[in-house]
Amino acid sequence: MKKHLLLLLCLFTVRLLYAQDAVPISGRVTDAKTGEALIAVSVLVKGTTSGAQTDVEGNFTVNAPANATLVFSYIGYQQQEVPVNNRTTINVQLATDATQLNEVVVVGYGTQQKRDVTGSITSVKGDELIKQSSQNPVSSIQGRVAGVQITNTGTPGASPQVRIRGVGSAQGGVEPLYVVDGTFVPDLSFLNPADIESMEVLKDASSASIYGVRAANGVVLVTTRKGKAGAPRINYNGFAGIQKVTNRLEMANAQEYATLINEKFAIIEEPRTLPLTTPSTDWYDQVLRTAQVHNHQLSMSGGTERITYNFSGSYLNQQGIVKKNDFERITARLQTDFKVTNNIKVGYNAIFTNIKTDTIPSGVLYQAYVAPPILPVREANGRYGDPASINLGNFSNPQASLDWFNQVNRSQRLTGNVFGELTFLKDFTFRTSLGLNYGVSDYRNYKSRDSLTSIQFAERSLLTKGNLKSNSWLWENTLTYSKEIGANRFTVLLGISSQRDRWEEVIGTINDVPNNSEASYYFSLGDQATARIQNTGDLYTFASYFGRINYAFKDKYLLTTSLRYDGSSKFPEGNRFDIFPSVGLGWMVTEESFMKNQTAINNLKVRASWGKLGNSNIPSNVFNQTASLIPGYIAFFGGIPYTGGNFDQAVPPTLLWEVVKETDLGFEMVTLNNRLTVEADWYDKRTEDAIFRVPFLSSSGLGGSINGNFASFKNTGVEFAANWNTEATSNFRYNVGFNVAYNRNEVTNIDTSIPQYGGSGGVAGNLTTISRLGDPIGSFYGFVVDGVYQTEQEVTGSAQPAAKPGDFRYRDLNNDKVIDNRDRTIIGNPNPRFIYGINSGFNFYNFDLQLDIQGVAGVEIYNANKGNRFGNENYTKDFFENRWHGAGTSNSYPSADLSGVNLDPNSWYIENGDYIRIRNLQVGYTLPTNLTGKWKIQSIRFYANAQNPVTFFKYNGFTPEVGGPPTNAGIDLNVYPLSATYNFGVNVNF
Structure with a gap:
């Protein structure tokens, strides 16, 4: 016991003497060539865990004994050890590592x-x-x-x-x-x-x-x-702000709507009119809001030469711009690396996320779009405005829908990875890692027994609950051999991987659960005779073997080649494995002797590559035959009905991977004294054995479709990116970057020559896209509008005898004097030809500015909102101002009777989807270090941010950003509006 006390006393004395000898040492770290400040450089007192990091100006302060040595290290630069030698100010210039570029x-x-x-x-x-x-x-x-x-x-x-x-x-x-x-x-x-x-x-x-x-x-x-070795570093980053709808779609008000409906009544000869003095309801104003958002993150990192760590926690609270749509996310992250010995390293990384979402009814934005503005939110008696009172159709009251809807979604996810790494025989590294991804999500929806309007009512309450569990593990083992022999430098990687993914979902419903509170939403309290349970799930596995060789000769001739042997249980036995090779070549032109004496180009690399990829992302068991059991399939035996089945989708005799083969040619160049970086690529990307759905001929008796490897696609394009980075003066530096890409998509082969139709224009049966030979996937398909019929005389003898004045006149493409499906053609492309961005940053003394711009060009949108009509829906302000309402009033917009042939997919619904947007604008100010140093804070930065504040576009909708799956892309059926975010934040480093 005395020995232990004596040892502790000695250690305490040594520590005390060390503390007494330690003095504050400050300085600045810069780039040896450019003189620019280097941020987050690790400054460690050699042989200890004490240290610091440089701030945004390259400054640091650290306590160290007068005879200590400081170790300066930064990725891409040579590590430098500097003896203190009784100095209190040490300025260091770090040189770029001669064996690597900065990145x-x-x-x-x-x-x-x-x-x-x-x-x-x-x-x-x-x-x-x-x-x-x-x-x-x-x-x-x-x-x-x-x-x-x-x-x-x-x-x-x-x-x-x-x-x-x-x-x-x-x-x-x-x-x-x-x-x-x-x-x-x-x-x-x-x-x-x-x-x-x-x-x-x-x-x-x-x-x-x-x-x-x-x-x-x-x-x-x-x-x-x-984490990085050194003293604990604590960071707080948080912001708070608001989100607002930009480019809000203007709808017709009550007077304009009544005018339009009266015009429609006159056309269809309905003997009634609407008054023009009815109070007006702005339904978008009713369901949308200015939303709040705030986010906070606190992290701590540090460590020693043996152990490093990084812990963080964050909380995000975001309101949706539709009322009652709220989102909360809590994230916790833990990361630690242990250097057990000089040869063994282990570690883990774990991220836990908890999310809660208050959702909204899926159709509320559609309801706000179509609801007549003459429908009040509430009547004088306090009840919801009822569409039955205006006798114009079965419209929902959007506010009643929001108030009635009661659904909460919750989910938790744990994503992590543990690894072990062994270095042996100097040049070999063996690594084993196990990745886990476990998720649980559930939702609860309660529809109360209520009567809100004549169409929004429920005679019995309905409780729906769903629970989804998913888990996957990925175990991978790799062996790496790195060696440099003379002018030869190479790395060989060998690996094996196995993965299993599984998910299962249970959905249950039951009637007559009382609406007392959240505590009463349980199946045991409902009518057990009405309980229904549905259970679905999936399980699939992967097995892989892979290898890669990276080789460099004299640092100027480069070779990368890889090979992967992959298998998936999603495919039939006998077709579960395939080989995926690739090869890449590079030539560092500036390393050649004929380039040594020039100074115009600092770095030039030419490269070429080819590779084969696979796509296994298809539904499992698609090759197993299933039958559809629906009430329509009934057979009678002995006068007794029996439910029958029908095979409406055939099983392909075999099914292979979708295979992608891609060729890429490019170059990278750094010039003008390392200020300008340029990179360009040309690629040819071809998909072979693509899974394509083909309909059956009616003679088959099946009346369905079959999926198989029936098609081929091609994407060819060019990419270009340039970035200018310079320090104009010691107090002013800036960077400006620009990138643009062109892509052309094409269906190059269909084995059956039968195209695939898709999309929906909002009206049943109106398919709006086609994927056919020679055209892009999911091209918009319909009639070409050639004007609007102005008079009965124009209609008489035309190719559309059933039309009436105010209807669209379609172009007779085959000149047979009849408008039918043979006159439909490609009318638009949802796949953009060009995407681009401009990114810039400026620093002036302690101020900084970030400006990002992005855009899309050469793309069309199918505005299905305009044709999603079944009765007397509202119209947009644009339609009111441009409609046909008599001979000579318009030759581009139809009459208020937007029905019949006017609802056929046609070019009027196709709109320009090009846009250019200020994606992000941020202004920041970092407090001088002479102020923060007094508070023992490394740095404090305040900033104001505007995201998506301005978007320039011509599309007649909330946003030109309209996504969707390949054969249904670019179709706007009331997409959720995009918003602008304005916030203020602070970033503090301790």
Whole structure:
């Protein structure tokens, strides 16, 4: 016991003496070549865990003994050790590491120096993501990555739609693969952008083929932040603000609506009129609101040479711009790495997310669009305005729908990864990792027994509950061998992977549960005779073997080749495995002797690649025959009815992967004294054996369709990105970036020559898209409007004898004097030809400004809202001002009797979907260090942010961002409006 006390006393004395000898040392760290300040450089007192990081101006302060040594380290720069030698001020210039360029990018199962990459990879750093107020990390890269189209929705918590280099499938999945710290996840909605260190987008087949059958649509790799050796660093980042609808759609008011309806009554000879002095209800004003949003994140990181950690917690509260639509997300993240010995390293990363959403009825925006403005919100007696009182149709009262709807969604997700890494024989590294993704979600919907209006009533209450559980695990083992022999530098990777995904959902309903409170919403309190249960689920597995070789000769001739052997249980036995190879070549031109004496080009690389990818994202068991059992299939035997079945979808005799083969040619150049960076790519991306739905001939007796490998598609395009980065003076620096991408989508082959129809114009039976040979997937298909019939004389003898004045006149494309389906043609393309972005940043003394602009060009939208009519729905202000209401009044808009042939899919519904938007504008101010130092705070930055404040477009709707699956894309049926966000925030580093 005495020995232990003596030891503790000695340690305390040594620590006390050390503390007495320690003195504050300050200084600034800059780039040795440009003189620019380096942010977040690690400054560690050698042999201890004490240290600090440089702030936004490159300044640091650390306590160290007069005879200590400071270690300065920063990614992409040479580590430097500087003796203190009794100094209190030490300024350091770090030189770029001669063996690598400044940027290190994450690739599949490892990292590479940017100079060694032979594929098309774009990296976005986490510090750029947090300068946006997006709640989903993917939204933050909109307009920042050439060739990546991101379509946002205003729904709180919803994931954006992502298309990398066009659409390559009609029936299969078209979303990219998301990989977070080595774990495959379905999306990134659970992740706080402030937790991300970097996000890499693998765009070409060469870089993505290491992921085989999951990579046909590209790969998004996310690396979360890790702890660094040094003293604990605490960061708080929070903002609060509002969200407002931009470009709100103007509808006809009560007087304008009455005028239009009276014109319609006159056309259809209905003997009644509406008064023009009726009070007007603005239904959009009734259901929409200015919403609030606030987000807070607190993180702590640090460690020693043996243990590093990063912990964070965040809370997001976002109101939707539709009333009663609220979203809450709590995220907790834990990350720790342990260096057990010099050869063994283990660690884990875990992210827990809890989400609660108060949802809204799916049709409330449609109801607000069509509800007559002469319908009051409430009558004088306090009851909801009833459409029966105006006798114009079976309209819902949107406010009653909002108040009646009672649904809450909850979900929890745990995503994590544990790994072990062993380095042996100097050049070998073995790594094993286990990724887990476990999710539980449930929803509860209660429809009370009530009578709100003549069509919004329920004679019995209905309780619906759903529970979904999903879990997946991914176990991967890799062996890496890295070696440099003379002018030869290479890395060999071998790996094996196995994965299992499973989900199961249970949905139950029951009547007559009392509406006392949340505590009474249980099945045991309802009528047990009405209880119904539905159970669905899926289970599928993957097995993979893969390898990759990276080789460089004299740092100027580069080779990357990979091979993956992938198998999936989603496919029939005998067709479950396939091989996915790739090869990439690079030539560092500036390393050649003939380029050594020139100074105009600092770096020039030419690269070419080819690879094969697969798409296994199809429904499981699609090759198993199932029968449809519906009341319509009834047979009578002995006078007794029996429910029958029908095989309305045939099973393909065999089913193969969708295979993507892609060729990419590109170059990367740095010039003008490292200020200008240019990158360009041309690609040819072909999908073979694409799963395509083909209808049966009526003689088959089935009357359905069959899915099979019946088609081929092609996406060809060009991408260009340039970035200018310079320091004009010691107090002013700026960067400006521009990227643009062109893509052409085409169906190149259909084995049966039968096209696939899809889409919906809002009216039953009106299919609006076609996927046929020679045209883009999901092209809009319909009649070409050639004007509006003005008089009865124009109608007489025309190709449309059933038309009337005020109806559309369609173009007779085949000149047979008859308008029928043979006159339908391609009238629009939902696949954009161009996507682009402009990104800029400015720093002046302590002020900073970030401005991001993005846009889309060469795209059309099918405005199905205009034709979604079944009676006397409201009209837009645009329609009122441009309608036909007598001979010579309009030759482009029909009459108020928007029915009959006017509802056929036609070019009037096609509108220009081009837009340009100020995506993000942020102004910040960082307090001087002489102020923050007094408070023992490393840095404080205040900022104001505007996201989506201005969008320029011609489309007659809330937003030109309209997504959808491949054969149903670009059709606007009351999409959730996009909003502008204005907020103020603060970022504090302790």
